[in-house]
Amino acid sequence: MGIVDLTSMAEGQTTLRNEINERLSKLQNEISDYCFQCAKCTSGCEAHKLLELEPHKVVALLKRGLIDELVNSDVIWTCMSCFKCRERCPQKVAPVEILFALKNMAVASGKQIPGKYTAMLQSVLSIGLIQDVQIVSTRDNKTKKRDDFGLPGVSKPVDAAKFQTAITKLAVEKV
Amino acid sequence: MTKYALYPGCVMPTEQYAYEVSIREVLPLLNIDLVDVEGFSCCGEPMKSMNQLMALYLSARNLALAERQDLDLYVPCPMCHLSLSECQRVMKSNTEMRDRMNGMLASEDLQYNGSIDIVHTVDLLHDHIGIEKIKKRVKKPLAGLKVATHYGCHLIRPSEIGRPVDSENPQKMETILKVLGAESLDYPEKLDCCGAMLSANLPESALAKTGQKLQKVQEQGFDVFVDVCPWCHRMFDSKQVKAGETVAAKLEMPVVYLTQLLGLALGVKKEKLGLELNLSPVDKLKLGDK
Ligand code: SF4
Ligand code: SF4
Numbered sequence: 001m002g003i004v005d006l007t008s009m010a011e012g013q014t015t016l017r018n019e020i021n022e023r024l025s026k027l028q029n030e031i032s033d034y035c036f037q038c039a040k041c042t043s044g045c046e047a048h049k050l051l052e053l054e055p056h057k058v059v060a061l062l063k064r065g066l067i068d069e070l071v072n073s074d075v076i077w078t079c080m081s082c083f084k085c086r087e088r089c090p091q092k093v094a095p096v097e098i099l100f101a102l103k104n105m106a107v108a109s110g111k112q113i114p115g116k117y118t119a120m121l122q123s124v125l126s127i128g129l130i131q132d133v134q135i136v137s138t139r140d141n142k143t144k145k146r147d148d149f150g151l152p153g154v155s156k157p158v159d160a161a162k163f164q165t166a167i168t169k170l171a172v173e174k175v
Numbered sequence: 176m177t178k179y180a181l182y183p184g185c186v187m188p189t190e191q192y193a194y195e196v197s198i199r200e201v202l203p204l205l206n207i208d209l210v211d212v213e214g215f216s217c218c219g220e221p222m223k224s225m226n227q228l229m230a231l232y233l234s235a236r237n238l239a240l241a242e243r244q245d246l247d248l249y250v251p252c253p254m255c256h257l258s259l260s261e262c263q264r265v266m267k268s269n270t271e272m273r274d275r276m277n278g279m280l281a282s283e284d285l286q287y288n289g290s291i292d293i294v295h296t297v298d299l300l301h302d303h304i305g306i307e308k309i310k311k312r313v314k315k316p317l318a319g320l321k322v323a324t325h326y327g328c329h330l331i332r333p334s335e336i337g338r339p340v341d342s343e344n345p346q347k348m349e350t351i352l353k354v355l356g357a358e359s360l361d362y363p364e365k366l367d368c369c370g371a372m373l374s375a376n377l378p379e380s381a382l383a384k385t386g387q388k389l390q391k392v393q394e395q396g397f398d399v400f401v402d403v404c405p406w407c408h409r410m411f412d413s414k415q416v417k418a419g420e421t422v423a424a425k426l427e428m429p430v431v432y433l434t435q436l437l438g439l440a441l442g443v444k445k446e447k448l449g450l451e452l453n454l455s456p457v458d459k460l461k462l463g464d465k
Contacts, residue, residue, distance in 0.1 A: 046367065050384060051380055077376055080370055080373050081223070081372045083329070084328075084368075087333050100224060104225065114375075115376030117225055117375050128217060151196065155213055156215070158214045166236075171226060
């Protein structure tokens with residue numbers, strides 16, 4: 001099997017979408033109710049200081065069922081997964097997990113895969129790692145390879161085809 | 176010797192060689208035997224924004240590979256450590272998901288029963304090897320060195336998953352550095368994020384986060400900035416100049432891995448610790464020259 005064409009990932013993804021939908025409804029119905037909009041999450045949010053992400057508003061919008069609006073907005077991609085909101089929420093709401101579910105939904109609906117995410121996924125599908133071995137530079141501009149340090153070969157999936165089959169299932173088809 | 180399977184992840188073995196070199200050099204001196212295992216893949220954490228189920232599966236298969244060797248897992252990258260720990264928790268507490276994951280793992284003749292322990296550099300040194308043992312091995316104390324530590328978000332949060340250090344007041348690195356003779360002081364930005372997770376889609380903003388933190392550290396007069404994460408190190412060390420430009424600051428902050436400093440304190444020659452690969456101005460520390 002070749003590497004999947006990720007641009008057509010939205011096709012045949014109904015099962016995956018249903019699954020994320022289930023996750024989102026659970027977050028909406030069972031968890032967002034606990035949020036009392038204290039905004040403690042936003043006060044410490046790493047992305048708030050720089051990019052105006054407001055995790056407490058994300059929770060509020062989810063509670064009102066505005067899932068499509070959230071899935072379509074760029075702001076969900078500004079979260080840097082620092083987990084401060086999850087750590088500090090007095091109600092154990094974990095906005096960061098809501099954001100993961102929303103981003104998953106955006107990808108599964110073929111809406112947006114920003115930046116280098118596609119390249120990373122392609123790399124995982126083909127060699128098992130997010131990038132292949134790099135040539136690096138020293139402080140005085142000499143180039144060095146992994147072998148130059150006597151390091152052993154990098155651990156990667158042994159049977160690439162089997163590995164790919166399993167991962168591709170998760171990426172594009174129903175499980 | 177205590178044996179651990181080494182789980183290298185993606186970033187360390189493909190570009191952050193200084194971390195791997197110093198780990199492989201230093202840990203055996205403290206009676207840790209690292210075993211290389213074939214077949215590992217990405218832990219899945221970087222894929223989490225795209226597909227959480229895939230992230231979980233990737234972690235499960237790596238845990239299964241380690242379990243097949245009957246070895247506990249040493250995971251030097253905090254991102255991998257979180258991903259594997261979270262998966263461990265799911266596999267132990269959610270039977271439905273465990274069966275589903277194991278069903279998929281069967282295609283690679285794998286399964287996971289949840290029997291292994293996962294450690295990171297900081298708890299391996301602090302809790303498993305132990306401070307006393309490290310203390311006895313110190314040959315060249317890092318006298319007077321003023322150190323700022325950076326743990327990395329994924330190592331300290333979320334504590335609900337079970338993290339190796341405290342989420343709001345992590346002190347294990349400080350304790351280690353103290354027995355190495357260094358002076359490790361807290362600073363207001365200590366728990367702030369490096370921004371690395373934004374590199375994939377908002378690289379400028381990622382660099383701004385890095386620059387902002389490092390600028391504060393520099394202003395406070397620290398000699399050196401110490402980290403334990405290949406993602407964070409890539410930001411603070413490898414991309415320091417760019418990070419400085421992003422916040423209009425001239426950054427000249429030496430950044431080293433904890434394992435590199437530890438090696439120097441244990442008397443390892445600097446050539447064996449990958450120090451030539453640190454792109455930040457570590458020369459001004461005059462480490463290992465005495
Ligand atoms: S998610 Fe938690 S921290 Fe954020 S506003 Fe709601 S209750 Fe407060
Ligand atoms: S995990 Fe994301 S939303 Fe939560 S505090 Fe960090 S940057 Fe903000």
